[in-house]
Amino acid sequence: MMRLSLTALGIATTLSACSFGPDGTPPMLPPVPHYGVTAPPLRTVAAEGVSQTFDANAKPVPDWWKLYKSDALNALVDEGLRNSPSLAAADKSLVAAREQLRAQVGSSMLPSIDVGGQANRERAVGVPNFGPPTVLYNLFVGQIRAQYTFDLFGAARLADRALAAQVDSQTWQFDAARRALAANIVTGAISAAALRAQIDTTERLVVLADEDARDTQRRYELGSASRSDALNAQSGAASLAASLPGLRAQWLSTRHALAVLLGRTPDQAPSDLDLTALTVPPNVPVVVPSDLLASRPDIQAADALLKAAAAQVGVATAQMYPSLSLSAQMGKAGFSWPTALSGAGAIWGIGASLSQPLFHGGALLAQKRAAQASYEAAVSQYKQTVLTAFRNVADSLAALEQDNQALNFADTASRTSMSVFTDSAARARLGAIPPSSVRASERQYRNARLDAIRYESARLTDTALLFQAMGSPNGSVASVAAADAAR
Numbered sequence: 001m002m003r004l005s006l007t008a009l010g011i012a013t014t015l016s017a018c019s020f021g022p023d024g025t026p027p028m029l030p031p032v033p034h035y036g037v038t039a040p041p042l043r044t045v046a047a048e049g050v051s052q053t054f055d056a057n058a059k060p061v062p063d064w065w066k067l068y069k070s071d072a073l074n075a076l077v078d079e080g081l082r083n084s085p086s087l088a089a090a091d092k093s094l095v096a097a098r099e100q101l102r103a104q105v106g107s108s109m110l111p112s113i114d115v116g117g118q119a120n121r122e123r124a125v126g127v128p129n130f131g132p133p134t135v136l137y138n139l140f141v142g143q144i145r146a147q148y149t150f151d152l153f154g155a156a157r158l159a160d161r162a163l164a165a166q167v168d169s170q171t172w173q174f175d176a177a178r179r180a181l182a183a184n185i186v187t188g189a190i191s192a193a194a195l196r197a198q199i200d201t202t203e204r205l206v207v208l209a210d211e212d213a214r215d216t217q218r219r220y221e222l223g224s225a226s227r228s229d230a231l232n233a234q235s236g237a238a239s240l241a242a243s244l245p246g247l248r249a250q251w252l253s254t255r256h257a258l259a260v261l262l263g264r265t266p267d268q269a270p271s272d273l274d275l276t277a278l279t280v281p282p283n284v285p286v287v288v289p290s291d292l293l294a295s296r297p298d299i300q301a302a303d304a305l306l307k308a309a310a311a312q313v314g315v316a317t318a319q320m321y322p323s324l325s326l327s328a329q330m331g332k333a334g335f336s337w338p339t340a341l342s343g344a345g346a347i348w349g350i351g352a353s354l355s356q357p358l359f360h361g362g363a364l365l366a367q368k369r370a371a372q373a374s375y376e377a378a379v380s381q382y383k384q385t386v387l388t389a390f391r392n393v394a395d396s397l398a399a400l401e402q403d404n405q406a407l408n409f410a411d412t413a414s415r416t417s418m419s420v421f422t423d424s425a426a427r428a429r430l431g432a433i434p435p436s437s438v439r440a441s442e443r444q445y446r447n448a449r450l451d452a453i454r455y456e457s458a459r460l461t462d463t464a465l466l467f468q469a470m471g472s473p474n475g476s477v478a479s480v481a482a483a484d485a486a487r
Contacts, residue, residue: 021313022375026303026382032289036394040401047407050280058285060295064467065186067281072273073189076262080185083263087181090174097167104163108156111148143331143347155318158311165308172301175472181261183468187461188258193275194457195251198450202244205446208439209237215436281463287470292389295471302385309378316371320364322356396466403462407455414452417445
């Protein structure tokens with residue numbers, strides 16, 4: 001047995017430099033000069049007096065929502081991060097995963113020691129012609145057992161490394177969920193505020209349409225307008241009023257969703273923010289593509305899963321090699337307590353076992369091929385995650401650039417139509433034009449204001465999404481201490 005053990009140790013030493021699987025290094029991707037089809041401008045056009053600057057090579061901002069300079073918005077995000085049940089569940093699942101890793105590392109890398117005791121009274125059949133037909137006796141045993149399996153070829157170590165990488169992936173996923181929750185709260189609050197502003201403006205448009213319909217009806221009754229004119233005015237007012245229920249339903253649904261994100265019941269939805277009180281962040285960081293790999297938690301999670309899959313290939317390979325275990329036990333035993341506790345009752349044992357898989361119906365080879373295929377799938381998934389992240393940033397940059405352009409035109413139209421409305425109201429007070437002309441100019445202004453509200457909300461929302469797309473500023477969010485311990 002000792003010779004077999006020395007032989008196994010010699011084989012393990014010979015193969016220690018051999019790799020049982022890939023090292024889990026993520027694949028190299030071609031250099032990316034910029035995210036989208038074209039490089040984004042350094043600065044957007046000015047809209048509502050604000051021009052946003054894309055800070056190239058800047059670091060991501062940790063609490064980026066504070067750049068909106070709204071205490072109410074900050075309070076909502078803090079409440080959501082503190083009270084969200086889904087985030088709390090993910091946190092507890094992560095704690096459980098870390099404890100499972102500690103349990104596996106302790107059971108696989110350290111010897112197991114157990115204490116056992118036994119007390120029996122038994123009746124056994126006697127041997128004919130050698131004593132009574134039955135034998136009654138007591139048996140008392142107390143012993144300590146120890147067992148240790150040598151990790152000759154790294155199967156246990158690689159299994160621990162795989163589980164540690166999975167825990168790291170789960171940690172990065174938790175960070176991604178936390179950041180996504182903050183982004184959803186910000187965009188939800190902005191959407192609710194914008195919908196409330198759209199409802200207020202649309203309600204005013206409905207009032208103007210009703211006044212026009214009544215005015216046209218009176219003119220029809222006096223013979224100065226046709227019946228078609230009166231019916232068209234009534235139809236327009238009704239169609240405009242029909243758009244309000246949908247807006248209100250969308251507004252209420254957004255508020256309900258925001259309440260749930262905060263950990264509240266829908267009936268406790270927070271009050272709407274003032275859209276005009278939100279400050280547009282003038283500077284938005286744009287991480288270079290090579291640094292995005294380290295700042296995005298979803299890419300880091302895919303990287304950790306890649307390392308876990310690589311370790312599993314090593315596990316499947318190592319299971320095809322010998323396994324050596326040592327066991328020892330010592331204690332006391334006897335047919336009575338005095339005998340068991342005396343020197344005559346001492347018992348002990350020591351042993352070693354060496355096993356080498358010979359034939360398992362092809363299962364071990366199939367498991368190795370399956371692990372290799374899973375690793376190749378993890379490589380492809382990593383590439384896809386990186387490509388999706390690049391597209392996410394490219395779309396956010398393009399959307400934000402177009403939002404500023406659209407808002408610039410919408411704001412110009414809104415301010416121009418506001419001037420027309422103000423002039424018309426002044427002329428109507430002097431009796432130079434009829435009230436219907438004032439309503440027409442106000443209607444034009446309100447419609448232009450609706451467009452401005454939509455594009456203003458889009459710019460605020462897409463700014464938040466770009467901050468979110470940049471990832472986390474510190475690349476040490478995931479706990480790699482567990483992985484180091486497993487190594």
